[in-house]
Amino acid sequence: MSTGAPHAQLVRDATFVHLDADGGITGTRGTSPDGLFVRDGRHLSLWQLTVDGSAPAVLSPVTPVGDGTGECVLTPEGTRDAPPAYTVLRRQTVGAGTFTDVLSLVSNSPEPLVADVVLTLAADFADTFELRADDRHYPKPGSTRRTHRTDTGLEFDYRRADWHVRTTVSATPAPDDIRIEDTRGEDTRGEDEGAHALVWRLALEPHGRADVRLGVVALPHGDPHLPSIVTDRTAVHSVGSPDTADSPDVSEDLDLACRQGLADLDLLTIAAIGVDGEPVAVPAAGVPWFLTLFGRDSLLTSYFMLPYRPGTAAGTLSALAATQGQSHDAFRGEQPGRIVHEIRLGELAHFRQVPYGRYYGTIDATPLFLVLLHAHYEVTQDATLAVRLERHARSAVDWLLGDGGLTEHGYLVYTPDPGGLVNQNWKDSVGAVCHKDGTQARGPVAVCEAQGYAYDALRRTARLAEHVWHDPSYARELDRLADELRDRFGRDFWMAEDDFPALALDGEGQQVDALASDAGHLLWSGILDEDRARRVGRRLLEPDFFSGWAIRTLASGQRPYHPLSYHRGSAWPHDNGVIALGLARYGLADEVARVVAGLTAAAAHHGHRLPEVLGGYDRAASARPVPYPHSCSPQAWAAATPWALRTALRQSIR
Structure with missing residues (x-):
C-alpha cells in the first residue's frame, strides 16, 4: 500500500478543505489544522469514515486532480489469501462554501454483501486564530452550539450575540440512522452538541456497486451565499x-x-x-x-x-x-x-x-x-x-x-x-x-x-x-x-x-x-x-x-x-x-x-x-x-x- 502524502488540501472559490490521506478530518490544531474552512472559520472539524466497524486502509491517498477535487481509494483490511470483499472509491470536491464527498462501494465478491457504513462528523466553528500553535485562548461569552436532525442529515448551528453560522449536511440516500457519538467521555444526549454519526446498511449485489453522496454547505455569518469565481484562463x-x-x-x-x-x-x-x-x-x-x-x-x-x-x-x-x-x-x-x-x-x-x-x-x-x-x-x-x-x-x-x-x-x-x-x-x-x-x-x-x-x-x-x-x-x-x-x-x-x-x-x-x-x-x-x-x-x-x-x-x-x-x-x-x-x-x-x-x-x-x-x-x-x-x-x-x-x-x- 502507498504511504503517500499524509495530508491533502483542496481549494476553490474562497473555500478550502484540509484532509487526511483517507479523506478524513480529525479536528487537529496547530501548524496544520484540518477541516473545512470558509471566511476564517472551521465549518467541519470531524469527518471520519468506518466500514464494518473499522477505518478502511488507504490504497491510494487523496490526490488533487484539479478544480478543487481530490480522489482516493480505500479498502477494508485483507490478506493475500483473503482479499478485501469490496473497495471504496472516494471523490471529494470543494466549491463556493460547499464540500461534496461521494463514496462508491464496489463489491469484489461473487456473493451478495451488506456493508455497515458510518460517518462520524462534527463542526466546532473555531476561528482560524484559535487554531494556531501559539496557545492563545479567546473567551466566547454566551455562545451556544446546537445540532438539528433533518430528513437527509444534520444541521450544525452556532450563535454568539449577533453572530450566527451554520453547516448543513445532507446525504443521498438518506441515512438509515443518526446517532450521537460520545467523543469526550461524557453524556452528550442532553445538550445534543457533540459528534454525530450517520449510519447506512448498504446492500451490494455480486460485483455490484452502491453510492452515498454527501453534500455539505457552509453558511457563514452575514451574507451566506458565496459567489463562484470564474477566472479568464486565456x-x-x-x-x-x-x-x-x-x-x-x-x-x-x-x-x-x-x-x-x-x-x-x-x-x-x-x-x-x-x-x-x-x-x-x-x-x-x-x-x-x-x-x-x-x-x-x-x-x-x-x-x-x-x-x-x-x-x-x-x-x-x-x-x-x-x-x-x-x-x-x-x-x-x-x-x-x-x-x-x-x-x-x-x-x-x-x-x-x-x-x-x-x-x-x-x-x-x-x-x-x-x-x-x-x-x-x-x-x-x-x-x-x-x-x-x-x-x-x-x-x-x-x-x-x-x-x-x-x-x-x-x-x-x-x-x-x-x-x-x-x-x-x-x-x-x-x-x-x-x-x-x-x-x-x-x-x-x-x-x-x-x-x-x-x-x-x-x-x-x-x-x-x-x-x-x-x-x-x-x-x-x-x-x-x-x-x-x-x-x-x-x-x-x-x-x-x-x-x-x-x-x-x-x-x-x-x-x-x-x-x-x-x-x-x-x-x-x-x-x-x-x-x-x-x-x-x-x-x-x-x-x-x-x-x-x-x-x-x-x-x-x-x-x-x-x-x-x-x-x-x-x-x-x-x-x-x-x-x-x-x-x-x-x-x-x-x-x-x-x-x-x-x-x-x-x-x-x-x-x-x-x-x-x-x-x-x-x-x-x-x-x-x-x-x-x-x-x-x-x-x-x-x-x-x-x-x-x-x-x-x-x-x-x-
Whole structure:
C-alpha cells in the first residue's frame, strides 16, 4: 500500500478543505489544522469514515486532480489469501462554501454483501486564530452550539450575540440512522452538541456497486451565499504571451512552473467588492492561514502577473481602494489614505478580539499600491483606472508624507504594534528586522525596502500627474520629494565597511546592520545609483546569500542566521522574484540566470509548485531543497514568481 502524502488540501472559490490521506478530518490544531474552512472559520472539524466497524486502509491517498477535487481509494483490511470483499472509491470536491464527498462501494465478491457504513462528523466553528500553535485562548461569552436532525442529515448551528453560522449536511440516500457519538467521555444526549454519526446498511449485489453522496454547505455569518469565481484562463495571452518573439528561451521546467503557478492562482482567486461597489476577483494570499485579501501579497502578486494578466491588477487596485483608510483607529492601525494589510471575516475579528477585521499595520502596501497603479497604466496604456483612482492615489501620497513619516522622519517608519504586528514590512515576524548580533531594531523603524518603494511610488505618481491627471505642478513636487529621498537614503543607509545598504534605521537613526535580502528590492525600485546597485546585485549571489536554490533572507555566518527561521535565513521565492526584476533592471543577466535556474530547479522538486518558503540550506548539502515546515502552499506570490522570473529573463537580455 502507498504511504503517500499524509495530508491533502483542496481549494476553490474562497473555500478550502484540509484532509487526511483517507479523506478524513480529525479536528487537529496547530501548524496544520484540518477541516473545512470558509471566511476564517472551521465549518467541519470531524469527518471520519468506518466500514464494518473499522477505518478502511488507504490504497491510494487523496490526490488533487484539479478544480478543487481530490480522489482516493480505500479498502477494508485483507490478506493475500483473503482479499478485501469490496473497495471504496472516494471523490471529494470543494466549491463556493460547499464540500461534496461521494463514496462508491464496489463489491469484489461473487456473493451478495451488506456493508455497515458510518460517518462520524462534527463542526466546532473555531476561528482560524484559535487554531494556531501559539496557545492563545479567546473567551466566547454566551455562545451556544446546537445540532438539528433533518430528513437527509444534520444541521450544525452556532450563535454568539449577533453572530450566527451554520453547516448543513445532507446525504443521498438518506441515512438509515443518526446517532450521537460520545467523543469526550461524557453524556452528550442532553445538550445534543457533540459528534454525530450517520449510519447506512448498504446492500451490494455480486460485483455490484452502491453510492452515498454527501453534500455539505457552509453558511457563514452575514451574507451566506458565496459567489463562484470564474477566472479568464486565456487572459494570460491578452497583453504579453509567453510565446511572443521577444521572450527568451524558457526552459521546460520554468514553463511548467508558470503553468502550475497559473493553476494555483486560479484556485486562490476570491471575490471582493471594488471601489464603486462592483464585484472584482483578487488573489488571496494563500492557504491555510491567508485565504483573504492581503494588501502587500495581493499587490506584488498582481505586479508579477501584470504583463500577462492585467485584469488581476485592476481588481486588486479597486478592492484596495475600496478599503483604504478613512479615519484614525489605533486598535487596527487605520489612518486616512493607508492601504489595508489584511481583511478578516471571522468571529474574533467581528467582536474585535483581534484587530484584523480590517488591519492596516503595514508600511509598504500604500507605496506598492501607487507603484502598481502606474505600472498598470504603463503596461496597458489605458488611463481609465488611473483616472478613476486619482483621489485614492493622492490620498495614499498624503499618507506617505503624513502618517507614513516622510515629512517628519525623512523616511517611511513604523512603530511596533504590541496588539498586532511587531514588524510591519514583509518580514513581519518577531526579530526579523535585526542587527548582526541578533537584537531586534527598536522603533520607529525605517526598513530599507520601504524607502525604495516610496521613491518608486513618488516617481511613478509624478508620471501619472504629468500624463494622465494633467497636473504638472504636482508632478514637479513629487519628483522633488523623490530626489530628496534618494539623496538622504544614499547618505544614511549605505554601510561603507560592508559596501552594502543597512537593513533599516532604528528609532535613534542608527543603522540596523544585518546583511539581508531586502537590499535586492532596492534594485527593483531604482533608489540606488547604478554603480552601487550593480555591486549589491553581485553581492547577493555570493555563497553566504545564494544557497544554490535561492537568495536567503539573511546572509549566513551572521549570529541571527538560521536556515529554518521564517525571515532570518530561509529563502522566499517571491523575494527572489523581486530581486530578479531588480537585477534585470541593471542588466545583470548572468545573475538573473542563476536565480532563475536555482528557483526553477527547486520548483521541479515540488511538482513545479514553488512553496511560500524554502529552508536556507546550501544546495551542496542536500540533493533536494529542504522544505520550510510551516510553509503555505499554494501561496499567491510564490505561484506568481515563475512569471516574474520569465519577465526578468526577457528584460535582462534587452
